Amino acid sequence: MPDHVHLILQPLEKTNNSFYSLAEILHSIKSYSANQINKMLKNTGKMPVPPKVWLDENYDRIIRDNNEFQEKMNYIINNPAKTNLVEAAKIINGYTSLISLITY
Numbered sequence: 047m048p049d050h051v052h053l054i055l056q057p058l059e060k061t062n063n064s065f066y067s068l069a070e071i072l073h074s075i076k077s078y079s080a081n082q083i084n085k086m087l088k089n090t091g092k093m094p095v096p097p098k099v100w101l102d103e104n105y106d107r108i109i110r111d112n113n114e115f116q117e118k119m120n121y122i123i124n125n126p127a128k129t130n131l132v133e134a135a136k137i138i139n140g141y142t143s144l145i146s147l148i149t150y
Contacts, residue, residue, distance in 0.1 A: 052122040054109065068106055076100045 053075075057065040080099035109115050 052125065054115070054118060054122070068104075072104055 055068070055071060057068070057071060059065050076099070083099050107118070109118055
């Protein structure tokens, strides 16, 4: 999507029974990707205020079972076709490839 991303995450364990928080994960993703985007766009950060890549918001949901997982995966995969970013046929082929990589 040109203006947002969808992710399905399962936090990794930091230490015994302690997992990375959603805030830590998103901070890491946003920080790294913003730096990479600014490098590609040649934004050196030397201007008074570097351009902001990400908004300070997110909308999280807990996936409780395989049915919800499949529902969210279908939404994420079909979302670009709904906005005419890619052809539906490409989505279907990509979905088949993606699902073969996922074990739930």
